[in-house]
Amino acid sequence: MKQISIIVVVLASLFLAACGGGGSGAAQPEASGKITVEMSEYKYTPDTIELKVGQKAEITLVNKGEKEHEVMFGRDAMIMDGVPNGYQHGLFEGAEPMVMMGGEMVDMEEMMAHEEEEEMGHSGFMVIVPQGSEPFTLTFDVTEDMVGEWEMGCFEDDGQHYDEGMKGKLVVKE
Numbered sequence: 763m764k765q766i767s768i769i770v771v772v773l774a775s776l777f778l779a780a781c782g783g784g785g786s787g788a789a790q791p792e793a794s795g796k797i798t799v800e801m802s803e804y805k806y807t808p809d810t811i812e813l814k815v816g817q818k819a820e821i822t823l824v825n826k827g828e829k830e831h832e833v834m835f836g837r838d839a840m841i842m843d844g845v846p847n848g849y850q851h852g853l854f855e856g857a858e859p860m861v862m863m864g865g866e867m868v869d870m871e872e873m874m875a876h877e878e879e880e881e882m883g884h885s886g887f888m889v890i891v892p893q894g895s896e897p898f899t900l901t902f903d904v905t906e907d908m909v910g911e912w913e914m915g916c917f918e919d920d921g922q923h924y925d926e927g928m929k930g931k932l933v934v935k936e
């Protein structure tokens with residue numbers, strides 16, 4: 763029940779954000795926490811993003827590449843069977859973002875289960891964006907315990923994307 767009410771609140775605020783515009787305002791990424799990140803072979807653009815405590819982050823992932831790409835947020839990449847495979851410490855512990863695609867909420871459990879089937883191994887919060895897909899949007903509250911520097915990375919193709927440099931920085935400021 764608690765989860766449902768949180769989702770409703772988030773949806774309501776998205777609705778308000780969508781309808782609240784119409785005014786003068788030039789986009790102020792700093793103030794709103796709205797960021798678009800493009801994925802391609804093998805990089806994120808921009809490769810550094812900044813958020814502030816108290817913001818409602820809205821990260822839109824657009825796959826402009828020819829391969830499937832993903833994003834995980836954390837610290838200390840793990841090496842498993844000789845390849846980079848996820849992070850030792852995830853950014854989202856306990857409070858995972860809400861993920862939307864094409865106006866619908868994405869069932870993250872299904873996404874993770876699919877991943878397990880393919881035995882890709884890595885665990886933790888991850889969003890996979892297939893090539894040619896509509897953008898995925900992650901929404902979450904930026905909290906005090908997120909302050910610091912984190913990495914975002916793609917571990918697709920047995921860590922090959924990560925090794926090719928598909929990583930970036932997420933800086934969370936007070």
Ligand SMILES: [Cu+2]
Nearest residue numbers: 831916918923
């Ligand atoms: Cu990738």
